[in-house]
Amino acid sequence: MHRAQLLAxxxxxxxxxxxxRERGLLRELIARVAQGASVDELATATDTSPYGVxxxxxxxxxxxxVVQQEGRFRPTALAYLVERDPMTRANMNFVQDVxxxxxGHLGEAIASGKPAGLAELGPWSTVYAGLAELGxxxxxxxxxxxxxxxxxxFPLVLPQVFSSRPAxxxxxxxxxxKFALACLGYDPDVRxxxxxxxxxxxxxxxxxxxxxxxxxxxxxPVDLLALDAALPAGHDVIWMSQFLCCFSEVEVVxxxxxxxxxxxxxxxxxxxxxFWDRQQTRAAEVVLQAASLYFTCxxxxxxxLYDSGTLRRCVERAGLExxxxxxxxxLGHSLLECRGAPGAATGAAPGGR
Amino acid sequence: MHRAQLLAxxxxxxxxxxxxRERGLLRELIARVAQGASVDELATATDTSPYGVxxxxxxxxxxxxVVQQEGRFRPTALAYLVERDPMTRANMNFVQDVxxxxxGHLGEAIASGKPAGLAELGPWSTVYAGLAELGxxxxxxxxxxxxxxxxxxFPLVLPQVFSSRPAxxxxxxxxxxKFALACLGYDPDVRxxxxxxxxxxxxxxxxxxxxxxxxxxxxxPVDLLALDAALPAGHDVIWMSQFLCCFSEVEVVxxxxxxxxxxxxxxxxxxxxxFWDRQQTRAAEVVLQAASLYFTCxxxxxxxLYDSGTLRRCVERAGLExxxxxxxxxLGHSLLECRGAPGAATGAAPGGR
Numbered sequence: 247m248h249r250a251q252l253l254a255x256x257x258x259x260x261x262x263x264x265x266x267r268e269r270g271l272l273r274e275l276i277a278r279v280a281q282g283a284s285v286d287e288l289a290t291a292t293d294t295s296p297y298g299v300x301x302x303x304x305x306x307x308x309x310x311x312v313v314q315q316e317g318r319f320r321p322t323a324l325a326y327l328v329e330r331d332p333m334t335r336a337n338m339n340f341v342q343d344v345x346x347x348x349x350g351h352l353g354e355a356i357a358s359g360k361p362a363g364l365a366e367l368g369p370w371s372t373v374y375a376g377l378a379e380l381g382x383x384x385x386x387x388x389x390x391x392x393x394x395x396x397x398x399x400f401p402l403v404l405p406q407v408f409s410s411r412p413a414x415x416x417x418x419x420x421x422x423x424k425f426a427l428a429c430l431g432y433d434p435d436v437r438x439x440x441x442x443x444x445x446x447x448x449x450x451x452x453x454x455x456x457x458x459x460x461x462x463x464x465x466x467p468v469d470l471l472a473l474d475a476a477l478p479a480g481h482d483v484i485w486m487s488q489f490l491c492c493f494s495e496v497e498v499v500x501x502x503x504x505x506x507x508x509x510x511x512x513x514x515x516x517x518x519x520x521f522w523d524r525q526q527t528r529a530a531e532v533v534l535q536a537a538s539l540y541f542t543c544x545x546x547x548x549x550x551l552y553d554s555g556t557l558r559r560c561v562e563r564a565g566l567e568x569x570x571x572x573x574x575x576x577l578g579h580s581l582l583e584c585r586g587a588p589g590a591a592t593g594a595a596p597g598g599r
Numbered sequence: 600m601h602r603a604q605l606l607a608x609x610x611x612x613x614x615x616x617x618x619x620r621e622r623g624l625l626r627e628l629i630a631r632v633a634q635g636a637s638v639d640e641l642a643t644a645t646d647t648s649p650y651g652v653x654x655x656x657x658x659x660x661x662x663x664x665v666v667q668q669e670g671r672f673r674p675t676a677l678a679y680l681v682e683r684d685p686m687t688r689a690n691m692n693f694v695q696d697v698x699x700x701x702x703g704h705l706g707e708a709i710a711s712g713k714p715a716g717l718a719e720l721g722p723w724s725t726v727y728a729g730l731a732e733l734g735x736x737x738x739x740x741x742x743x744x745x746x747x748x749x750x751x752x753f754p755l756v757l758p759q760v761f762s763s764r765p766a767x768x769x770x771x772x773x774x775x776x777k778f779a780l781a782c783l784g785y786d787p788d789v790r791x792x793x794x795x796x797x798x799x800x801x802x803x804x805x806x807x808x809x810x811x812x813x814x815x816x817x818x819x820p821v822d823l824l825a826l827d828a829a830l831p832a833g834h835d836v837i838w839m840s841q842f843l844c845c846f847s848e849v850e851v852v853x854x855x856x857x858x859x860x861x862x863x864x865x866x867x868x869x870x871x872x873x874f875w876d877r878q879q880t881r882a883a884e885v886v887l888q889a890a891s892l893y894f895t896c897x898x899x900x901x902x903x904l905y906d907s908g909t910l911r912r913c914v915e916r917a918g919l920e921x922x923x924x925x926x927x928x929x930l931g932h933s934l935l936e937c938r939g940a941p942g943a944a945t946g947a948a949p950g951g952r
Contacts, residue, residue, distance in 0.1 A: 247687075247882040250680040253616055253662060254690035255889035256609035258698055261705040262892055263606055268706060297847065298709040301891045301903050304875065308888035309606060327603040334600075337607035345611055350699055352614040353621060356651040494650065522657065529600040535661035536608035538654045539615055550654050 252308070257346075262305030263328055264342055269294055271302060272329040275312060275321040282318030333394065333577075337533060340391035340540075343383045348544045355543040363543040373545040374492070378445070393424075395520065396488050399576030400428040406572070406581065407516060408433055412482035416441060418470075418505065419489035423450040423463075430458040439478055441466040470501050479508040487518040491541065494548040495560060502564030506586060515566065515584040521554040524573040524580050534578075554580065562587070605661070610699075615658030616681055617695055622647055624655060625682040628665065628674040635671030686747065686930075690886060693744035693893075696736045701897045708896040716896040726898040727845070731798070746777075748873065749841050752929030753781045759925075759934065760869060761786055765835035769794060771823075771858065772842035776803040776816075783811040792831055794819040823854050832861040840871040844894065847901040848913060855917030859939060868919065868937040874907040877926040877933050887931075907933065915940070 252259065266272050274291045275283055285303065289296045303319050306312040311325045327334045348363025355362040361372060367384055370376030380388060407415070407429070413436065417425050420440030429438055440450055444467040454463050466478050471493075477484075484505050490498045505515055522534035538550035554573075561568055561584055570583040605612065619625050627644045628636055638656065642649045656672050659665040664678045680687045701716025708715040714725060720737055723729030733741060760768070760782070766789065770778050773793030782791055793803055797820040807816050819831050824846075830837075837858050843851045858868055875887035891903035907926075914921055914937055923936040 247680060247684075247880065248885060249663070249677055250684065250687045251690060251882045251885045251889075253613060253677070253681065254687055255694055255886065256613040257694060258702050258889045258892050260606060260609040261702040261896075262889075265706045265709055269709065294709060295712060297712070297901055297903070298895070301895050302709065304888045304903070304906075305892055308885040310602070324602055324606070327600060328606065331600075331603065334603045334607055337604060341608055341610060346703055347700065349611050349614040353618045356618055356622065356647060356655065359648060359650070527600065529604045532601060532604045532661040533608065535657045536604075536611045536615075539611050539658055542651070542654050543614075548650055550650070550657070553657075 255308070259305055259309045260338075260341070262302055263309060263311060264338060266302050266306055266311065266325075267328055267338070269298075269302075271299065272311070272321060272325050275319060275325060276329060279320055282315065282320045284318055288319070333533075336387075336391050336394040339383070339387040343387035344391070345540055345544060349539070352539060352543045355547055359547050361542070361544050361547040364545075367544070372547075374443070374446075378449070395577060396424070399518065399579045400425060400487075402576050403516075403518060403579075403581050404428060404432045406583075407483060407485065408436070410482065410512075410514060412436060412514075414439065414481045415483045415485055416466075416478065416481035417485045417487075418442075418477065418501070419486060419492070420450055421446060423453040425485060425487055426450070426454055426463055427458045430454075430462060436462065438463045439466055439481065440464075441468050441470075441477060443467070443469060470504060471497060475504060477504050477508050481508070482513060484509065484513065484515045485518075486516070488520070490517065490557065490560075491519055491551050492546065492549050495556065497549075498557070498560045499563045502560060502566060506565050509586050511586065513586070517557070517561075517582040517584065518575075518579050519557065519582075520551055520578050521557065521573075521580050522551055523553040523555070525578045526574050530578045557582070608661070612658055612662045613691075613694070615655055616662060616664060617691060619655050619659055619664065619678075620681055620691070622651075622655075624652065625664070625674060625678050628672060628678060629682060632673055635668065635673045637671055641672070686886075689740075689744050689747040692736070692740040696740035697744070698893055698897060702892070705892060705896045708900055712900050714895070714897050714900040717898075720897070725900075727796070727799075731802070748930060749777070752871065752932045753778060753840075755929050756869075756871060756932075756934050757781060757785045759936075760836060760838065761789070763835065763865075763867060765789060765867075767792065767834045768836045768838055769819075769831065769834035770838045770840075771795075771830065771854070772839060772845070773803055774799060776806040778838060778840055779803070779807055779816055780811045783807075783815060789815065791816045792819050792834065793817075794821050794823075794830060796820070796822060823857060824850060828857060830857050830861050834861070835866060837862065837866065837868045838871075839869070841873070843870065843910065843913075844872055844904050845899060845902050848909065850902075851910070851913045852916045855913060855919060859918050862939050864939065866939070870910070870914075870935040870937065871928075871932050872910065872935075873904055873931050874910065874926075874933050875904055876906040876908070878931045879927050883931045910935070 270292045271288055274288055285296050285299045289299045303312055310322055312319045347366040351362040368376045415429055416439045418441045420426055420442050426438045426440050429436055447465045447467050454460050468475055520534055522531050525531040534551045541549045565587050566584040567587040568582050569585050573580045575581055623645045624641055627641055638649050638652045642652045656665055663675055665672045700719040704715040721729045768782055769792045771794045773779055773795050779791045779793050782789055800818045800820050807813050821828055873887055875884050878884040887904045894902045918940050919937040920940040921935050922938050926933045928934055
């Protein structure tokens, strides 16, 4: 019953935790952890009314952010995480600035298959179409969340990417060019092709030419969901990082078949993604299970953060097989290495989308 | 860290639980508890896409609403509460329909002392001014929440109210007249005076004249926060039920002084309210601690569900003393019986508001 009420009041308790953080109350509680802090001390230190401090602290008692003893409040371990842990901060900012109002439309999104909450952020059909125009603070929170879950793992996987000494790497869904730049820095000879939507490639090109050796990068503009979409042939490694989670299962199979159709016997397809069933902590599992609803309600209406079993089935339906898998890379990433399955037909099969 | 992520994603997980309930997924899970339910079975039974069922169930795994085994999902005890427990349902409906969007303005409400979230519901300065015009489903959810926490306890306290055989009872903040009607039914001779805002008294009079002996009820229109406000004299019992939580501490003292000024030595003041520090379960405590923010952000910007120590200090500052107290009445109510304190000045003291 206690947990049922915490769930029933969850949005209210989230907002209280947010304001406790944003008004500096958690910071001041932590600064006074030895002696504890009174309502009046916190009110003065944070320029908040004693009434405001009181209701926020009492909500903090409900969520175990603070404990009270003889009128003095102290922060719990949870308060330190909310105030200081970079992952918790990135998650809270993302939920507040990108998801909060949008999630009020979750029922509509489930019913329609459209990201019905996106209208709270702007007049776009998917979040990808609107990223460049996203207002603040949503834009900053979106980018910090996105980068938080991807940047760190590139250095950890580059040795495996380059273990076969690839001359050409195709980065499908290259986004802002971070992986392309990491490759340029890692190998002085490799040539990269970045495939993405035309609009996205522009900002990618700017980033690459500012920071790296632009002559070794070429660009392949493509809408992979178009019926006549194609990927360029002639690459030793095809790379897809945190990309397939942006597509429905049917679309994932379609995209993997496009890749399969340009793969020779030695071509390696490397997929890096977060699978909620392959996490080392319940905390990481919970984040991925919850974050899927961002895709449902805000991003595109039909994709999710997959479990590894679902993605394996998609790989196999596309005529590929997983020849190697690593889990627990960086912040809970998995790296799947795929090859064309022996005997499987190449070329996008009819009905693939 | 697990709890930090549950808090960070709390609004998203709340919305998932809500849609699981509203689309009938919890109901169908409970109906299939013996054998478990697959995604496809639930999709068919609730006319929801398999994708929608999948993301909702995976969010349900994060909140422990469901468990999964070999592709079949079963409801947990928490799911039964969310689906069936009347208190949990009333709380979730109230949070969704009245509080959710409003709570996005909590920081502003804390900074300004105004119910900044109320603008999401209508153009009123306090929720009380707008109650009659509140749209659906907010109105129904508000009333169900309000009544859920008050109706049940009246029969339990009427014997104490009438233990002194009062001829006249003054109901301060009589609202819809429920307590007045309960008194008329309990005692065939008692006369009731209901004091409330003029607008509120109209609907109270309608209710009373439809359901009870209207000739025994009189009405005292008053804005208790006006500087020249007064209560009528000549009553044996003064009653305030779930009323003081609608006012700031300074206002509570002011109102109690107005009552004190019309109390003789034998007049009994009875206060019924919910104090979060006097609850028998952590669940009840959490609800009250969270619900205070409804007053902060939606209702009026400056009141809260008090702890018993704060209300005791207000009583004493008004020249009253608590002569009897009962806690744990009905759904966590407390009943305080007060008399004029010996030697305390009568009459509203200057600076009382």
